[in-house]
Amino acid sequence: MARKGEEKEFVKELTPKNVDFSQWYVDVIRKTDMADYTTLKGCMVIKPYGYALWENIRDQLDMRIKATGHKNAYFPLFVPESLLTLEAEHVEGFAPEVAWVTHGGNEPLEERLAIRPTSEAIICSIYAKWVQSYRDLPILINQWANVVRWEKVTRLFLRTTEFLWQEGHTCHRTLEEAQAETEKMLGVYKEFAENALAMPVIHGEKTDSEKFAGAQKTYTIEALMADGKALQAGTSHNLGQHFAKVFGIKFLDEDQSEKYVWQTSWGVSTRLVGGVVMTHGDDSGLMLPPVIAPIQAVFVPIYFSSSLEAVNDKIRELGEKLSRFRVELDLRETQTAGWKFNEWEMKGVPLRIEVGPKDIQKKQAVIVRRDTREKIFVPEEQLAEKVELLLKEIQHNLYNRALAFRNEHTTRTDNYEEFKDVLENKKGFIISGWCGSPACEQKVKEETKATIRCIPMEGREPEGAVCVACGKPAPSKVYFARSY
RNA sequence: CGGGGCGUAGCGCAGCCUGGUAGCGCAUCUGCUUUGGGAGCAGAGGGUCGCUGGUUCAAAUCCAGUCGCCCCGACCA
Numbered sequence: 281m282a283r284k285g286e287e288k289e290f291v292k293e294l295t296p297k298n299v300d301f302s303q304w305y306v307d308v309i310r311k312t313d314m315a316d317y318t319t320l321k322g323c324m325v326i327k328p329y330g331y332a333l334w335e336n337i338r339d340q341l342d343m344r345i346k347a348t349g350h351k352n353a354y355f356p357l358f359v360p361e362s363l364l365t366l367e368a369e370h371v372e373g374f375a376p377e378v379a380w381v382t383h384g385g386n387e388p389l390e391e392r393l394a395i396r397p398t399s400e401a402i403i404c405s406i407y408a409k410w411v412q413s414y415r416d417l418p419i420l421i422n423q424w425a426n427v428v429r430w431e432k433v434t435r436l437f438l439r440t441t442e443f444l445w446q447e448g449h450t451c452h453r454t455l456e457e458a459q460a461e462t463e464k465m466l467g468v469y470k471e472f473a474e475n476a477l478a479m480p481v482i483h484g485e486k487t488d489s490e491k492f493a494g495a496q497k498t499y500t501i502e503a504l505m506a507d508g509k510a511l512q513a514g515t516s517h518n519l520g521q522h523f524a525k526v527f528g529i530k531f532l533d534e535d536q537s538e539k540y541v542w543q544t545s546w547g548v549s550t551r552l553v554g555g556v557v558m559t560h561g562d563d564s565g566l567m568l569p570p571v572i573a574p575i576q577a578v579f580v581p582i583y584f585s586s587s588l589e590a591v592n593d594k595i596r597e598l599g600e601k602l603s604r605f606r607v608e609l610d611l612r613e614t615q616t617a618g619w620k621f622n623e624w625e626m627k628g629v630p631l632r633i634e635v636g637p638k639d640i641q642k643k644q645a646v647i648v649r650r651d652t653r654e655k656i657f658v659p660e661e662q663l664a665e666k667v668e669l670l671l672k673e674i675q676h677n678l679y680n681r682a683l684a685f686r687n688e689h690t691t692r693t694d695n696y697e698e699f700k701d702v703l704e705n706k707k708g709f710i711i712s713g714w715c716g717s718p719a720c721e722q723k724v725k726e727e728t729k730a731t732i733r734c735i736p737m738e739g740r741e742p743e744g745a746v747c748v749a750c751g752k753p754a755p756s757k758v759y760f761a762r763s764y
Numbered sequence: 765c766g767g768g769g770c771g772u773a774g775c776g777c778a779g780c781c782u783g784g785u786a787g788c789g790c791a792u793c794u795g796c797u798u799u800g801g802g803a804g805c806a807g808a809g810g811g812u813c814g815c816u817g818g819u820u821c822a823a824a825u826c827c828a829g830u831c832g833c834c835c836c837g838a839c840c841a
Contacts (some may be wrong), residue, residue, distance in 0.1 A: 292774095292788070302835065321833070377840070397841090431840070432765070438841090492841095512841065549841050582800050618801035627803095636800055644802085729837090764841095 294626070295565050301507040302435075308557060308565050309436050312616050312627045322441030329627065330437075330553060332433035332574035334444065338424065340476040350420040350448060357426075358393040358581055364401045365546040365667045370428075371606075374492020375400070377429040379441075392759040395428040400494065400519075400545060403449045403526035409762055411451060411541060413756050414533045418609060419451040427529060437554035438511075438764050445463070445549035451529060453540040455520070458542035459497075459621025461516040466499045477552065478569040478679040479559050479575050480686050481513055482709070482759055484734030492545075496520035502733040502759065504686045505558040506706025510733050510761035513555050516546035554764075559682050567650055569678050570671035575629045577667055578608045580620045582636030588613070594640050601664050605671070625650060630665060631672045651677050682731050699760070703728050709761050713745030713754030720749035724760065733759045 293311060295303040309315050314330030326334060332733035342352070343468050358381065361697025365371050374397045379391040396402065408418060428442045448465060466483055473481045481501035491498040503513045523529070524540035533539050560567040570576050579599060581591045592611055594655040599609050608629075617634070626630055629698065634646040645663055649676050658666045664707045693699055702710055714720065725731050740756040747754045 300835095306834085315788095318834075319832080352784095373840090427841090429840075433835095433836095433837090433839090443841075515841070547841070551841055584799070586801095613799090616799050616801085616803060618803085620801085621801050623802080634800070638800080 286431075292576055294563060294565060297561075298703045303565075304561075305554070305558060306436060308626075309512055312566055314553070314557075315436050320441075321511065322431055322439075324436055324440055326444075326550070329574060333556070333568065333572060334550055334553055336572040336574065337477070337556075338446070341468075341472050341548065343537075345422050345446070345448065346473055348420045348468060349462065350450075352423060354425065355399055355532070357388050357396055358378065358397075359396050361504075362390045363405050364394045365496055366401065367523060368521070370400060370494035370551045374429075378433060379428045379430050381652030383620055383682065388392075390487060395429055395574050395637070396425070397429045398545075399423065399425070399427075399447055399449065400523055400548075402528075404523045404529060405652055407451055408527050408529045409539075411529050412452055412533050414531050416531060417451055417453045417541065420448075421450065422446060422448040426571050435764075436555070437557070438551055441551070443550045445547050447545060447547040450544045451524075452613045453531075453533070453539075453541070453542070454537060455542050458520075458544050459518055461544070462497065462499060462516050465544070466501065466514075466516040468514065469501050469546070469548060471646050473501055473503065473513055473552075474679060476569070476571045477556055477559075478571075478675055479555060480511070480679065480683040482736055483570055484736040484740070485717075486515075486734060487721060487758075489695065489721060490731065492517045494519065494522050495545075496522070500734050501582070502761075502763075503555055503559060504521065504682075504689060504709060504761070505555070506685070507764070508559070508689055508762075510709065510759075511551070511558070512554050512733070512764040513552060514546070514548040514764065516757065517544060518544060519543040519545060561628070562623075567678065568628035569628060570630045570675045573630055574606065575627070576606045576671055577602065577623075577631040577633055577637065578610055578620075578624045578629045578734075579633045580610050580617055580624070582617050582639075583613075584637055587637045590640060591635060591637065595635050598635065598645060598660065599661060602667060603665060604664075621648075624687050631670055633663075633667075649674060651681075693753075694748050697747050699724075700728055703730055709733070709759050711739070711757050712748035712760055713742060713753050714756065714758045715752045716745075716746035717750070717757075725750050728762075730760045730762050733763060735759075 294307045297304045310330060313327045315324045315326050320323055378397050379395045381395065410416060424446050425442050426442055431439055431441055434440050450461055452461060470481055470483045473479045481503045483501050486500055492515060497518040499516045500512055503511045503516045504758050521540045521542060523543055529541045530538050531541060557566060561710060579595045581595050583591055595609055599607055628629040628650060630650050632648045639645055643660045644657050645660060647658055647670065650671060690711065691702045691706065693710045694713045699710055699712060721732055735756055735758045741755050742756055745754040745757050746752060
């Protein structure tokens with residue numbers, strides 16, 4: 281049997297969070313088989329366990345996107361150079377990170393093809409054909425796709441050369457309608473992040489300098505990671521008529537005049553997987569919210585000589601009763617029970633259910649929660665309802681813990697010295713006044729590495745706040761933080 | 765693009781300073797015993813030491829170059 285000392289040995293495989301957060305992050309992802317590096321820089325393999333998590337995240341969001349009236353479609357990976365370069369501001373924003381295809385087989389192409397860094401150009405060029413009349417509007421389309429951005433610095437899930445995401449692209453008759461759509465999808469993201477990922481987020485508007493290239497307005501949900509840095513977890517853009525004018529997306533309105541459509545786009549990516557890891561994980565590894573966990577409960581048999589068959593039979597029987605949950609029966613005889621306990625904890629499975637000869641005798645099972653490590657003895661006939669209850673409790677508990685952490689790490693100050701001190705020591709979000717000038721925003725960024733994460737939808741009222749950088753009266757309060 | 769680190773068995777590493785039979789742990793395979801928090805014993809298999817060139821009787825080790833990766837900073841989901 282493993283004693284305390286040996287258990288510590290095991291934990292050493294994961295670098296403790298407070299020793300080196302980045303290393304902890306990499307250790308957790310690699311040791312839980314979520315992803316692996318490949319021979320190509322910035323291109324990771326998402327392994328089955330990590331992909332299962334992504335699939336659950338994707339399904340949770342896809343459901344919500346469809347429930348708000350959008351349909352899925354798929355557009356090409358390649359964007360002809362002439363198409364991409366039509367919208368100057370947009371191209372300029374993405375130019376440094378576009379990958380180009382120059383040959384087809386051995387023949388040089390007449391025109392280079394960009395591998396989409398995002399699909400505005402290709403989709404807008406198609407929309408121009410689809411939209412003729414006000415009766416064709418709105419267009420509400422989403423696509424799940426891979427995109428490529430040639431990044432100099434990459435990190436597993438958080439910033440990879442190729443990543444998976446969802447991008448919604450809509451066309452509307454009026455600015456008001458487009459603005460409503462932009463805000464609606466931001467709301468969908470917020471609700472999804474909080475209820476599915478158990479990740480509290482601040483929703484708000486980006487400043488001009490942080491806006492999406494080509495957008496009129498960009499909105500964001502910002503989460504706070506366990507190391508006190510912010511993560512942009514999703515964005516929603518009101519594109520105005522920029523793209524419509526460039527790509528000629530016009531329609532004849534009811535008043536018989538020709539008008540350009542008003543557009544939006546919005547997206548979240550596999551970065552969310554990294555966000556989930558950094559929001560809930562601990563020194564033992566992952567801690568996954570039950571709603572998206574690939575495995576919600578794992579059965580671990582406890583064998584003694586000659587009891588193996590009886591225990592396995594009981595576990596198969598109980599597993600049947602839990603068929604409406606995502607359940608794993610870990611009947612491997614090659615690993616000991618203790619080994620399995622540690623492995624499944626590292627993999628963040630919310631509930632472990634132990635069944636041994638003593639439990640069979642007492643007609644019970646032993647449930648252990650990942651979040652509190654609490655051990656609960658449950659009569660067999662109550663197992664299913666107890667599991668359901670506990671999964672809900674864990675989901676709420678993870679959210680509440682993350683929210684409490686965020687609240688503890690959100691500081692309100694207009695004093696620049698205190699601002700700097702908090703960034704260095706306490707970290708997290710800082711709510712400060714901002715006069716609205718790009719110069720002050722830039723100054724703070726250069727001097728402290730903190731950026732304005734957003735002008736919040738809730739709680740932006742100045743209430744006497746002054747700009748943290750220049751001291752002038754501030755029209756609104758904003759969230760600052762260092763970020764990923 | 766700057767700064768740091770690393771390329772040796774599937775994984776993690778030692779060996780390099782001071783050149784001389786390529787090692788350790790984990791994993792894998794075989795057998796037996798085990799199993800309520802990473803089991804034990806016995807045996808076995810597995811390597812062009814990132815690549816190229818140089819020095820040398822002899823290079824994982826010294827020298828030059830080169831490629832790649834990771835981490836930390838400036839730009840971005």
